[in-house]
Amino acid sequence: MFMYKPTISIYGKRNAGKSSLLNAITEQEVSIVSSIEGTTTDPVKKSMELTPVGPVVFIDTAGIDDKGELGNLRIKKSLDTARRTNIAIYVMDILDIDKEYLNNMEILFKKYNIPYILVINKIDMVDENYIDKLKLEYPHGIFVSSTKRINIDKLKQELIKKIEEVEADPPIVGDLVPYNGKVILVVPIDKQAPKGRLILPQVQVIRDCIDNGIKCYVLRDTELKSGLEDLEDVDLVITDSQIFKKVDKIVPKDIKLTSFSILFARHKGDLKKLVDGVKTINTLKNNDNILIAENCTHNTTHEDIGRVKIPTLLQKKTGKKLNFHFKTGYDFSENLEKYSLVIHCGGCMVNRKEIQSRIMLCNEKQVPITNYGVLLAYLNDILDRTLEIFDY
Amino acid sequence: MFMYKPTISIYGKRNAGKSSLLNAITEQEVSIVSSIEGTTTDPVKKSMELTPVGPVVFIDTAGIDDKGELGNLRIKKSLDTARRTNIAIYVMDILDIDKEYLNNMEILFKKYNIPYILVINKIDMVDENYIDKLKLEYPHGIFVSSTKRINIDKLKQELIKKIEEVEADPPIVGDLVPYNGKVILVVPIDKQAPKGRLILPQVQVIRDCIDNGIKCYVLRDTELKSGLEDLEDVDLVITDSQIFKKVDKIVPKDIKLTSFSILFARHKGDLKKLVDGVKTINTLKNNDNILIAENCTHNTTHEDIGRVKIPTLLQKKTGKKLNFHFKTGYDFSENLEKYSLVIHCGGCMVNRKEIQSRIMLCNEKQVPITNYGVLLAYLNDILDRTLEIFDY
Numbered sequence: 154m155f156m157y158k159p160t161i162s163i164y165g166k167r168n169a170g171k172s173s174l175l176n177a178i179t180e181q182e183v184s185i186v187s188s189i190e191g192t193t194t195d196p197v198k199k200s201m202e203l204t205p206v207g208p209v210v211f212i213d214t215a216g217i218d219d220k221g222e223l224g225n226l227r228i229k230k231s232l233d234t235a236r237r238t239n240i241a242i243y244v245m246d247i248l249d250i251d252k253e254y255l256n257n258m259e260i261l262f263k264k265y266n267i268p269y270i271l272v273i274n275k276i277d278m279v280d281e282n283y284i285d286k287l288k289l290e291y292p293h294g295i296f297v298s299s300t301k302r303i304n305i306d307k308l309k310q311e312l313i314k315k316i317e318e319v320e321a322d323p324p325i326v327g328d329l330v331p332y333n334g335k336v337i338l339v340v341p342i343d344k345q346a347p348k349g350r351l352i353l354p355q356v357q358v359i360r361d362c363i364d365n366g367i368k369c370y371v372l373r374d375t376e377l378k379s380g381l382e383d384l385e386d387v388d389l390v391i392t393d394s395q396i397f398k399k400v401d402k403i404v405p406k407d408i409k410l411t412s413f414s415i416l417f418a419r420h421k422g423d424l425k426k427l428v429d430g431v432k433t434i435n436t437l438k439n440n441d442n443i444l445i446a447e448n449c450t451h452n453t454t455h456e457d458i459g460r461v462k463i464p465t466l467l468q469k470k471t472g473k474k475l476n477f478h479f480k481t482g483y484d485f486s487e488n489l490e491k492y493s494l495v496i497h498c499g500g501c502m503v504n505r506k507e508i509q510s511r512i513m514l515c516n517e518k519q520v521p522i523t524n525y526g527v528l529l530a531y532l533n534d535i536l537d538r539t540l541e542i543f544d545y
Numbered sequence: 546m547f548m549y550k551p552t553i554s555i556y557g558k559r560n561a562g563k564s565s566l567l568n569a570i571t572e573q574e575v576s577i578v579s580s581i582e583g584t585t586t587d588p589v590k591k592s593m594e595l596t597p598v599g600p601v602v603f604i605d606t607a608g609i610d611d612k613g614e615l616g617n618l619r620i621k622k623s624l625d626t627a628r629r630t631n632i633a634i635y636v637m638d639i640l641d642i643d644k645e646y647l648n649n650m651e652i653l654f655k656k657y658n659i660p661y662i663l664v665i666n667k668i669d670m671v672d673e674n675y676i677d678k679l680k681l682e683y684p685h686g687i688f689v690s691s692t693k694r695i696n697i698d699k700l701k702q703e704l705i706k707k708i709e710e711v712e713a714d715p716p717i718v719g720d721l722v723p724y725n726g727k728v729i730l731v732v733p734i735d736k737q738a739p740k741g742r743l744i745l746p747q748v749q750v751i752r753d754c755i756d757n758g759i760k761c762y763v764l765r766d767t768e769l770k771s772g773l774e775d776l777e778d779v780d781l782v783i784t785d786s787q788i789f790k791k792v793d794k795i796v797p798k799d800i801k802l803t804s805f806s807i808l809f810a811r812h813k814g815d816l817k818k819l820v821d822g823v824k825t826i827n828t829l830k831n832n833d834n835i836l837i838a839e840n841c842t843h844n845t846t847h848e849d850i851g852r853v854k855i856p857t858l859l860q861k862k863t864g865k866k867l868n869f870h871f872k873t874g875y876d877f878s879e880n881l882e883k884y885s886l887v888i889h890c891g892g893c894m895v896n897r898k899e900i901q902s903r904i905m906l907c908n909e910k911q912v913p914i915t916n917y918g919v920l921l922a923y924l925n926d927i928l929d930r931t932l933e934i935f936d937y
Binding site for chain 1: 656725727732734741742743748749751752753754755756758760761762763764765767768771772775776777
């Protein structure tokens with residue numbers, strides 16, 4: 154499930170039938186529907202339950218071809234919504250096919266990394282031949298009539314598909330920082346990083362920032378202080394968790410700070426469940442069994458964290474004598490019920506599906522699960538700060 | 546060969562024998578050699594020809610344990626030299642083994658990405674047993690006596706080895722921008738970039754910046770204008786060459802601008818020869834044969850540049866009808882002499898050795914060679930601006 158309600162914005166020229174389309178989708182009179190151009194001024198928001206994806210928010214925007222000073226303001230407000238849009242619907246009136254406006258909006262969607270659906274509306278106003286001709290030109294378009302309710306269900310299905318696609322590949326930082334925001338990435342260079350390369354999570358974070366129009370200042374911990382002086386209004390600092398304490402001292406409290414591993418705990422799995430899991434630590438008793446699970450078998454740096462660092466810190470924190478068991482690779486589900494807590498690696502080498510399945514397995518057997526990043530943040534008393542950036 | 550003289554700085558505590566060591570290496574009285582502590586104040590520079598690597602510069606620094614206000618100034622000046630040091634020699638007096646100073650200097654060398662040689666000096670002052678014991682503790686140390694000229698040749702050999710290592714893997718941007726400098730990377734997201742990843746040259750540039758303590762602002766062309774407003778005194782903007790013209794207009798003339806492909810033309814091959822090659826374009830005649838050579842066979846984006854874009858632009862620029870031949874993969878050297886110009890791809894998938902061998906082959910047959918990045922910069926009239934950052 155999404156950790157936020159997906160926002161779907163409806164764009165189009167004046168009178169393309171945006172508000173009637175929204176009403177057709179939601180089957181309610183959300184906006185003032187009228188055929189006088191430019192009725193919708195401020196974007197209208199409307200929530201609904203879209204089965205099976207859950208609650209979504211629609212934004213009904215003003216026409217992007219509005220005229221005059223007030224019109225410009227309305228256009229600006231409409232385009233501003235793009236910053237918080239997860240999926241866009243672009244509506245074209247079949248009687249007013251305007252390629253230029255469509256192209257401009259496609260550029261905008263690309264800029265904000267928004268997947269979009271092209272809807273061609275009012276197909277009840279023209280004959281079949283004209284529709285067939287246009288279908289060749291816009292093969293991905295969905296041809297609907299809001300008033301006659303033609304293909305509205307098809308549009309809903311397409312919307313569900315798009316939402317599921319976005320959900321399957323959720324943003325890493327893209328939804329946490331506004332468009333054109335500033336992020337500082339603190340990348341220490343140590344034995345983990347192969348010569349001349351960056352490790353995969355770092356590359357993924359940089360790419361996700363760029364995809365979402367977020368500017369990304371990459372530097373080492375030794376240059377962080379100077380980097381913070383270079384930029385005003387930094388939205389977020391992301392650091393390698395191994396140097397979190399050091400970075401925590403350098404970054405002023407009014408700037409949000411999190412770690413790569415917390416971002417990936419959310420991206421790869423379910424941050425809420427992993428945080429719930431870590432909070433069961435103070436219920437651990439002497440001789441409880443703890444499972445430390447890793448996906449890869451060959452990472453000696455992780456091995457040191459899992460085999461030495463975490464067991465030591467955990468026993469110190471709880472004051473209990475705990476039994477640690479270790480599993481690597483795909484061997485995971487056997488005898489899960491005997492454990493009081495599962496501590497999983499960040500899963501940087503496996504996909505979201507694998508990690509989510511493991512969280513689900515633990516859930517089924519009522520075994521709390523957390524991961525390296527969340528646990529280390531908790532043990533170092535910095536979990537609260539790392540979570541500040543999330544609506545959580 | 547280096548495009549610059551490698552700088553070798555000699556560090557150590559007062560009286561460790563830094564100046565005598567330099568004299569032993571250069572066999573001349575460069576510094577005032579004296580056993581009164583703190584003689585060397587301002588760093589002394591000394592050039593010499595180090596066979597077979599060519600000219601090098603030595604910097605003889607003040608003691609890093611200097612005392613008093615003047616001492617602090619001397620220390621600061623000594624440590625400032627690290628910014629321009631390619632290789633460091635750290636000298637320890639065998640009668641004053643000080644692990645703490647060594648550790649501090651190792652942190653400094655790491656910060657500035659400086660390979661270093663540990664020299665333990667004055668071995669003529671102690672007995673063999675003590676030396677053997679220390680050799681176990683410092684297995685990578687070179688044990689010398691400057692005054693008795695023991696192992697000075699061994700040190701020279703080690704220095705040559707280190708210089709050759711640095712030379713074999715030259716910096717990409719590290720030597721162009723000062724320590725703690727600011728670089729903006731303009732990374733457009735297009736079909737070249739696999740989903741969720743960055744292309745290799747971008748990763749390599751980011752890593753090289755970080756390794757050298759250069760802060761690196763990564764953003765798309767659409768956010769460049771805003772990014773330039775965020776930072777003062779940007780040292781260099783590096784852009785994808787395909788959007789160079791657009792970026793050229795956005796970046797103020799007082800800020801240096803170059804492209805990934807020009808950086809890699811230097812890193813992978815020989816920028817000077819590739820620039821010389823491109824300048825032969827105005828001597829091309831009708832029906833001249835041009836060889837377009839690519840290392841990889843599977844890159845459709847490059848194929849479009851090599852097969853369509855470059856032939857079209859080149860014929861337009863020269864006004865000549867040219868015959869284009871294409872070679873991909875490792876098939877390169879056959880019939881080279883029939884070509885008036887070789888235009889090579891950036892070679893992002895092969896190593897420096899392969900590209901340099903190809904440049905050498907062309908040189909032998911007196912065929913000018915250039916590459917995609919240099920050629921496109923030239924054809925777009927922006928080559929001069931891309932070269933400004935180089936001492937060239």
